[in-house]
Amino acid sequence: MRSNNNIILETTIKVVLFIIVLFSVYIFFAGHYYPGGGFIGGLMTSGAIVLLLIAYDIKTVATILPVNYRTMTGIGLLFAIGTSAGSLLFNVPFLTHAFGHIEVPVLGEISLHTATLFDLGVYLVVVGVTMTIIQTIGEDE
Amino acid sequence: MEIVMAIVVGILFMTATYLMLSKSLLRIIVGTGLLSHGAHLLILTMGRLKRGSAPLLGEKGPYTDPLPQALILTAIVISFGVTAFFLVLAYRAYKELGTDNIEKMRGNRGNE
Amino acid sequence: MNNLIILPILIPFVTAAILIFFHKKVKVQRWFSALSSIATIIAALVLVQKVHTDGIQSLNISSWDAPFGITLVSDMLSALLVLTTSIVAFVCLIYSFKSIGAEREKYYYYPVFNFLIVGVNGAFTTGDIFNLFVFFEVMLMSSYVLIVLGGTKIQLRESIKYLLVNVISSALFVITVAYLYSVVGTLNMAHISQRIAEIGQPGILSVIAVLFLIVFGLKGAIFPLYFWMPGSYYAPPAPVLALFGALLTKVGVYSITRTYTLFFYHDQGFTHELLQLLALVSIIAGVIGAIAYWDIKKVIIYNIIVAVGVILYGVSVMNIDALTGSIFYLIHDMIIKAALFLLVGIMIAITGTSNLKKISGLIKRYPGVGWTFFISALALAGIPPLSGFIGKLLIVQGGFEGSSYVGAAIVLMSSLLVLFSVMKIFINGFWGVHRAYENEDKAPVKWLLISPVILVILSALYGIGTEAILPYISQAAETLANPSMYIDAVLKE
Numbered sequence: 001m002r003s004n005n006n007i008i009l010e011t012t013i014k015v016v017l018f019i020i021v022l023f024s025v026y027i028f029f030a031g032h033y034y035p036g037g038g039f040i041g042g043l044m045t046s047g048a049i050v051l052l053l054i055a056y057d058i059k060t061v062a063t064i065l066p067v068n069y070r071t072m073t074g075i076g077l078l079f080a081i082g083t084s085a086g087s088l089l090f091n092v093p094f095l096t097h098a099f100g101h102i103e104v105p106v107l108g109e110i111s112l113h114t115a116t117l118f119d120l121g122v123y124l125v126v127v128g129v130t131m132t133i134i135q136t137i138g139e140d141e
Numbered sequence: 142m143e144i145v146m147a148i149v150v151g152i153l154f155m156t157a158t159y160l161m162l163s164k165s166l167l168r169i170i171v172g173t174g175l176l177s178h179g180a181h182l183l184i185l186t187m188g189r190l191k192r193g194s195a196p197l198l199g200e201k202g203p204y205t206d207p208l209p210q211a212l213i214l215t216a217i218v219i220s221f222g223v224t225a226f227f228l229v230l231a232y233r234a235y236k237e238l239g240t241d242n243i244e245k246m247r248g249n250r251g252n253e
Numbered sequence: 254m255n256n257l258i259i260l261p262i263l264i265p266f267v268t269a270a271i272l273i274f275f276h277k278k279v280k281v282q283r284w285f286s287a288l289s290s291i292a293t294i295i296a297a298l299v300l301v302q303k304v305h306t307d308g309i310q311s312l313n314i315s316s317w318d319a320p321f322g323i324t325l326v327s328d329m330l331s332a333l334l335v336l337t338t339s340i341v342a343f344v345c346l347i348y349s350f351k352s353i354g355a356e357r358e359k360y361y362y363y364p365v366f367n368f369l370i371v372g373v374n375g376a377f378t379t380g381d382i383f384n385l386f387v388f389f390e391v392m393l394m395s396s397y398v399l400i401v402l403g404g405t406k407i408q409l410r411e412s413i414k415y416l417l418v419n420v421i422s423s424a425l426f427v428i429t430v431a432y433l434y435s436v437v438g439t440l441n442m443a444h445i446s447q448r449i450a451e452i453g454q455p456g457i458l459s460v461i462a463v464l465f466l467i468v469f470g471l472k473g474a475i476f477p478l479y480f481w482m483p484g485s486y487y488a489p490p491a492p493v494l495a496l497f498g499a500l501l502t503k504v505g506v507y508s509i510t511r512t513y514t515l516f517f518y519h520d521q522g523f524t525h526e527l528l529q530l531l532a533l534v535s536i537i538a539g540v541i542g543a544i545a546y547w548d549i550k551k552v553i554i555y556n557i558i559v560a561v562g563v564i565l566y567g568v569s570v571m572n573i574d575a576l577t578g579s580i581f582y583l584i585h586d587m588i589i590k591a592a593l594f595l596l597v598g599i600m601i602a603i604t605g606t607s608n609l610k611k612i613s614g615l616i617k618r619y620p621g622v623g624w625t626f627f628i629s630a631l632a633l634a635g636i637p638p639l640s641g642f643i644g645k646l647l648i649v650q651g652g653f654e655g656s657s658y659v660g661a662a663i664v665l666m667s668s669l670l671v672l673f674s675v676m677k678i679f680i681n682g683f684w685g686v687h688r689a690y691e692n693e694d695k696a697p698v699k700w701l702l703i704s705p706v707i708l709v710i711l712s713a714l715y716g717i718g719t720e721a722i723l724p725y726i727s728q729a730a731e732t733l734a735n736p737s738m739y740i741d742a743v744l745k746e
Contacts, residue, residue, distance in 0.1 A: 039218060074273030081267055087256075094259045094325075095315040133225045137232055161421070166413070173420045180427040187435035208440070212383055216427050219390045223423070226397060227416055233401075234409040246410045 006055060013055045020048040028123055032111070038119035042126025049131060058138055069131040076124025083118040146186040153179030166231045166241040170224065177220035181213045255310045257303060258327045260296035261335045261374045264289050265342075269367035282363040283350055290343040293370070297336040304332045305725060309732065309742035311380065319744050320444040326380030326743055329729035330580060334377045334507060337584050340711070341499045341591045342370045348595050348704040349492040351697040352602060357402050357490075365402070369395035369496065376504045380743055382433065383440045385508065386426050389472070393419050396501060399493045400485065408488045415485035422471035429464040436461070443743035446515045446736050454519035462517040462524045466509065466531070473505025475565065476535040479558050483542065486554050491598020494550070498557050499591035503583060506561055510568045510579070514733040521571060529569035533660055535562030536667045543674035547609045549597050549682065552674050553590070556633065559671055560586040563664055567648040570660070575651025577730040582644030584726075585632070585715060589640065592629045592708035593675070595701070596622065600682060602696040609678060614687030619698060623683040625705050630679055632712045634672035640716035641668075 024044035031037025052061050087096040099113040153175050160172030188209030196207035235241045268289035275281045304310055304327055312325045327335070346366065353362055372392025379385050397419075401412040434440065436457055437448040449458060470478045486497055509528070517524050539558030546552050564586065567579030597607070599622055604612050616623035628639070635641030645668060652661030715722065732738050 039214075070273060070276070074270055077270035077273070081263070081270055085263060085267070088259075091256070093313055093316050094256055094263075097315070129222070130225075133229055136229055161417075169417065173417070173424070176421065176424045177427070180424045180431070183428055184431040184434070187431040189435075209434070212430075212434075212440075215383070215387060219387070219423075222394060223390070223397075223416075223420055226394065227420065230397075230401060230409070230413060230416065233404065234413055237404065237406055237409050243413075246413070 009055045013051055017048050017052060020051070021045060024048065028119065029116075031119060032113065032116060038122030039126055042123040043130065045123075046127050046130040046134075049127075050134060053134070053138065058135065069128045069135065071128075073125050073128030073132065076121045076126075076128055078121070079124065080118050080121030083114050083121065086114070142190050143186055146182060146190065150179045150183050150186065153182065164243050166234070166243060169243070170227050170231060173227065174220070174224055177216065177224075181216055181220075184209050184212050184216070255303070255312055257296070257300055258310055258312045258325045258378060259314075261293050261300065261339060262371055262378060264293045264296060265367040265370040265374070269364040269371065272364040272367065273361070276359060276361055276364070279355060279358045282358065286346055286363045286367060287343070289367070290339065290346050293339040293374075294336070294343060297332070297339045300327060301329075301332045301336050301725065304329050305728065309739065311743050320439055320441045323384045324380040324441055324443075324743055325378050326443070326739070327378055328732045328739060328742070329725060330507075330510075330733065331377045333580070333584060333725060333729060334503070334587075335374050337587045338370065338373050338377065338500055341587055341708075342366075342496070344591065344704040344707055345492045345496050345499075345595070348495070348598070348701060351700045352598065353490060353492060354403075360402060361398070362402060365395045365398045366496075369399065369500075371395075373500050373504055377507060380442050381440050382442055382445065383430055386423070386430060389426065389504070390423060392501065392504065393423070396497065399496070400489045402493075403490070405488075411485045411488035414481055418471060418481040418485075422468050425464065425471075426468045429461060429468055432457070432464070433461050441743070442511070442515060443740040447740050447744070449516055449519065450736075454517065458517065459520055459523055462512070462520075463527065465512050465517075466524075466528065469505045469508040469512070470531070471505070473502050473509060473561055473565075474535075474558055475509075475561055476531045476538055476558075479535070479538070482557070483551055483554050486557075487550055491595060491601065495591045495594035495598070498554065498594050499587045502557055502561055503587055506564050506583065509565060510583075510733070513568060514571070514576070515736050515739060518571070518736065525569045525571055528565060529657065529660060532562045532565035532569055533663050535559070536566070536663055537562075540667050540670045540674070544670060544677075548607050549600060549609055549612075549678050550607045552609075552678060553593050553597055556593075556671060556674065557590060559667055560590065563645065563648060563667065566660055566664055567651060570648075570651045570655040570657060571734075572651050572655050573727075573730055573734050574647050574654060576733050577727055578644050578647025578649075578651055580644075580726050580729050580733075581647060582641070585640040585644050585712065588708050588712050588715065589629055589632050592625075592705045592712065593633065595705045595708070596626045596629065597678075599696070599698060599701045599705070602701065603693055603698065604690045605692045609681050612682045612688075613685035614683070616683040617687040618693075621702055621706075622698065623679070625702065625709055626683065627679055629705065629709050629712065630672070630675035632709070632716070633675055635668050636672075638713075638716045640712040642716060643719050 024041045027036040027044060028038060028041030084095040087094055097114045099111060101109050101111050104110050157172045157176035157179060160168045160175065163169065188206045191205050194203045194205045196205045231241065238246055240246065268286055272282050272285060309326065309328045313319055314323045314325060369392055372388050372395060375388035376385055376392060379388055397412060397416055400415055401408055437445050439445055439448060474482045486494055513524065513528060536559050539555050539562060542555030543552050543559065546555065564579045564583050567575040567582065600612065600615065601607050603615065606612065632639035632641050635645040645664065649661045649664055652664065
């Protein structure tokens, strides 16, 4: 059921949502060298989705974001395991990461680290699990 | 500073114990949350409270121990998960059993 | 450096993650988890052999050197327990195929099952006290889901109790680790042991030792802390119950064994006396419960408490015979408890009740179930040549050597009463007038019987092949008795 009383909320959210999601992506990448990372970024993204849920209802949000959060958790787990188990192929201890620097024309030197992939897994798992929990409670009203 | 932290932790544990001894399921969950907050602060205090030094061995001067923070982060994530699960469970139990009073949930009268 | 150690943890983990995608396809889940379970067993077997030939294996995760990063350590005890866990898991998995029901299977039963194995194997393998906490939590989270899966009223009620007890004990665990960290300033178990040896276990460490006993005792169900177990274990279906009874309490027992042999062995007059006292009272309390109840699930559940008491008694005596006996008995108990719970599950599937007074004469239609139960009952009580015998013999022998005569006598007496409690089930449930039961024809008894039969055969082999197994077990006991072996293997690589 969608009530029409929350025009202010709905309008604000349309703007705020993108700011939050963008900021969560920033936080996610900042986690490389500064405070931040997959967990906090994931929580923030799920916070944004929860805001959507508050403004609209579950069905509408499901049409806006047709994501199966459980599958998302699975993909995240696979990312995390894959990155850590990749070290087995190179015969170094489990979870050992690799990193390097590359020169990109406009942006200058960028450091690449396989830990980012791991963190991406964490991010997906956090969003997936949080949203699964919230949906489970929210679904049967 | 350590003394203040110790008192804070003590108060948290005290409140948590009080809440967990009540009958309402929701209060119990809040109690477990406070208990784990207390435990996290305790780790922080036990790793020595220090300011203004880098968490690097081998640099000149004193260094801060980064480990307690890593432990707390892990513990927070875990307690986040457990609390969320507990809330879902409490909600389901409330729907199914029709009460959130622990006393009234009792069943299982032993040797029948 | 040896990545082999991680495999028994990694294989179930990968399986669990992949199975999340197939949660609608029951058949795929079944076969995939069965195959991965077999792979885990093979990895564990190779690991045991590797540890046997090359000594203690350790792996510094993420290439951080030993006292700084997380280390996984596989000594003989860990490797053997991981192997037993994998076998028990495989057997329970096969049993689940026809007993757990499609509803649960579609609702992530198999992924959660695999996560549980990740937690248990991880807890056995880790060499870092905080990492132990993390694996405990992995295991507990999965056990919460398994205990509540299905969502009947009794399950919801019991899982709230179970969850609350474990949340509190986890908080206590964190608190204890915090205290320990403030005293020794490290989390690596070998390093902790070294530091404690340097400062010679002052009073604060005895406090920490007792706190650890409370934390792990809550999980392992020793005397004053077992109050939650009979109720909570009563709720879930048979294969889950078998997993819990065989594995979860044993993780607590393992952790007590590890901490009390590796960390707190300096002031045995206090800590080990306390452990001994609690172990003996657990035996008595467990035996009383096992005899008093007329509910087949409850009888076996109380027998867990007896076994925990017997194993910890052996640990508390702390001489090489008693430790060898404890390890023997620990592995025996994992196998035979799983078998008994699965058999009880079959009885409940046939009769639809767990009340012993409503069951009788099963042996007429189900001689296979009856005799398997009979053999496993004998094994549980420790009748030679079955597997319980040698463990108890060594524990009692160790007890006499350590001149703790009362304790050894209690262990001996408990065997008789344990035998009585399980024979009560056999005599009343299998003998007597044959009755007809409603669900009788629906129960897939033949399929369900495969799992306990495998376990009973294993238990018999374990008992008869004692000569062949003894070198492995004494290697494990030797490491427990000499902490320096463990420390050297971890810190001086």
